Amino acid sequence: MKFHYIKLVMSGSSHHKGFVDALKAHWLDAGGPVSLTSFLWECRPTIAPLLEKGVSWNWLGPRVLAVFEEPDGSIEDGLTIADGRKKTLIELYSRSARRARAKTGAGRANPADENFRQRAENSGNLKPLSGQAKTEKVASATCSQVSDVPAIPPESVGATPHGTFSAGADPPIGRRARIRQSSEVRLKLDQ
C-alpha cells in the first residue's frame, strides 16, 4: 500500500485537487475496480492524517465517493453528501480501521484512527465499540434451547458422498482439477 504524501491546510480549491489526485492514485494502486470497503482501506494513509487534523467527513466524504464512482472523471469542488451516505462511509472506514488494528495487534493502533474514533463517538456518528468477541458459551440467546442438531426431516437422505459416480473413490480435489482443465479447453475453443 503506497503512501501519497499530501500537505494540506484545508482551504481552497488546490487542496481539493490535491486530495482528489491522491484518491485517484490510490484507486490505481488498488489495481482498478474494488469494493468501497477496499477503496477506503487503500485510502487510509491519506484520509487518516486529515481526520487527525479535524477535517470533516462532510468535506472528505463526497470526494471519496466521487472518485470511487468515477475514478476517471473530473471531480468538481463544492460537492456535498447526504447524511445517510456519510454515515455509511464513516462506518465502513471505521471497520477498515478496526481490521487494521486487529492485524497490527492491540496497543499498536494508528493514533489518527483512535482520535477519529473518539471524535466520531463524541459526535454520535459512531456507536462505541462493544468490546471483544465473546468467547464464553451461550446456553440460549432468543430460543429456549440450543439444538445440537437442528430439525432435519426424517426423509432426508443426507449429503451425497463425494464422487458418487465413482463409488466414493474420487476425491473432490482431483475432480476439481479436471473440471478446471476442461473449462480452460472450452474457453480456448470459444476464442
Next chain:
Amino acid sequence: MSYNFPPLSIPPNTRIGAFAALSSKKSAKTTVNRIAGNEFHDAGYELVIFQHDDHNLLKCFGGTTRLELAKASQIMRGKSTLDLKNHTPLSDALISLADKTNRIVMLDGSAPGSERISSILNAGRFNKWLADRNIFFMFCVPLRPIQDSALGALAMMEELHQVMPDHFVVPVPVCDPDDLSLLPRNHPFFTVIKTARHGVIHLPALAEDIASGLERLERPLSDIADPDSEEALAYIMQASGHDRLVAGMIAEGAQQLITAFEKGIVPLALAPAE
C-alpha cells in the same frame, strides 16, 4: 468492451457460518445456492439447508428443511407471528454455529420469503449475536442486467445492509460482461454494483436450454461437471431427456458455473477436500 466487476473483498480468516441467496425477483437464487453448496460440500463442510420452495435440488448436499411461509389469509386472521414460528428451525441452526465450527447454515429463499427474511433476522437479533462470535453471514443477491431484477436487488441489498450491517451482502450479477456496454450508464444494474460494499461474485449467463437442463438434475454440480465420467453423462442424458451432445454441453455449463464461482470466492480460501 468487457466490464470489470470489483472482486469479492473479505478479510482473511473470516468464518462464513451462514449463506443465503435472496431476492424478491426471480433471479437464479437456487442456482447460486447449488453452486455455493457444491463448493462448501467439496471443501468438507457440514451443510444444514433450509428452503422456502419445494424442490430437491439441494438435498444432495445435506439435510434440507422446508420453511413454510404464512399465507396472506392466515396473517389477515391475526396469525401475525406465524412466519417467526415457522423459521424457528433456522434460528436454532444459526445458534448451533457457535458450537459447530464445521457447519454452514444455508437458506434458499423464495421471492416472497426473501421479502420477509430481514424482519425475521432482525427479530432474532442475529446481526450482533453472530458478529460477536466472529461468525458471519454471507447474503448473495443475484441479479440480471434488466431493470426489474436490478431494482429488486437494490432494495434487497439496502434492507440487508440495514438489518445485518456487520455481515456481507454480495451482489451476484449473472450476465455476459460484454453485453453490459448496451446498458445506459444510469441503469440500476450499475447502481447495484456500486452499492456493493465487499465486491461482487460474477457468474456467467448460460443458454436457456443448458440452464433448464441443469435444473432437472439433482446431483452435486461437481459430479455433473466431471469431464471424465461416462456415468455422469449417462445420468444427464437420462434425467434431462437430451442426447449425448447436449448432455455434454450441460456438463460444460456446470463446469462454467463451478469455475466462475470458485474464482469469485478466492478470499474465502476454501479448498476441495483431499
